[in-house]
Amino acid sequence: MIISIRPQAFSVISFDLDDCLYDNRPIIAQAEAAMQQFLLQHYPRSTQWQLSDWRQLKMSLLAEQPALKHDTSLARLILLQHGLIALGYSAEEAKKGAKAGLEHFRFYRSNFSVSKEVIVLLTLLKQHYRLIAISNGNVDYQRIGLGDIFEFALSPGNGLKQKPAKDMFVHAAQKLGTPLSSILHVGDSAKSDVDGARKAGCQAVWLNPGFGAKEYAKAHQQLAHITLSDIQLLKCLIN
Incomplete structure (x- = not known):
């Protein structure tokens, strides 16, 4: 644990979710693969496109509609709809397929459970602080x-922008x-979590x-006020 700025009194701990409380990389990979399989099964023209084609379309859409980066679910919906139209499906078919x-992606996106060790840690912290989550992702925390x-x-x-925006x-x-100063935000991203929390007036813990x-x-x-190399070190916050 490295304390760079002595934390002031706080009553709330907010947590980023992806890559903070669990490794999100294999989960996203599984969800992407499941969605591609769904498209291949129900919209066979999608075999004409490689993953790079979908990425290129995504970049084009974000360039045309920058606001989409602040709503990951809406961005994916529009990506799928535009992609299916580009593959030759009608607007009605594309809307239904998107x-x-x-929905298929979101099911697999949240098709896992946070580890018992992390649940035990959070349960312990909840006895002393109010706990919330602030994430740029769209996982179903429940x-x-x-x-x-x-x-x-x-x-x-x-209407809420993604971190590091203060929204x-x-x-x-x-x-x-x-008050914002009574919130201690914990996250793994220097830009999204640390910069975002500090600029908003919150305190920050960097995993x-x-x-x-x-x-x-x-x-x-x-x-960051505090830098940790292991999420379990948050136990040290309990007085």
Whole structure:
């Protein structure tokens, strides 16, 4: 544990989810593979495209509609719809397929459980602090075993921009009825989590390296109050 800035009193701990409480890489890979299999089975023209074609279309859509980066579910829905139209399906077929494909992806996106060790840690912390989640991803926190842990979870969309924008931090403070300075945010990203939390007026804990990662990352702009190499070290926050 490295303490760079002495933390002030806090009553809330907010957590990033992906790569902070679990290794998200194999989960996303599984969800992507399941969605591709769904497309191949129900929309066979998708065999004409490689993964690189979908990525190229995604980059084009984000360039044309930058706001999509702040809503991952909507971005994927529009990507699938545009892709299916480009492959020769009608607008009605593409709309139906995009909705079904997104639902298929989201099922596998949350088709896992957070480890028992992490649940035990969070349960212990909950005895002392209010716990919430602030994530740029679209995982269903209730399905993965965190429904009884967090008061609520925020993700981008519906007018809220993704981290490092301050939107979700400000919205969380409003929902909690507490000042931003009383929120201690824990995350693995120097830019999204540390910069985002600090710029919003929250305190920050940087998990470096992130869950499942081996290499240490470099700081971005803002300095984290505390840097941890193991999420279990959060037990030290309990007085």
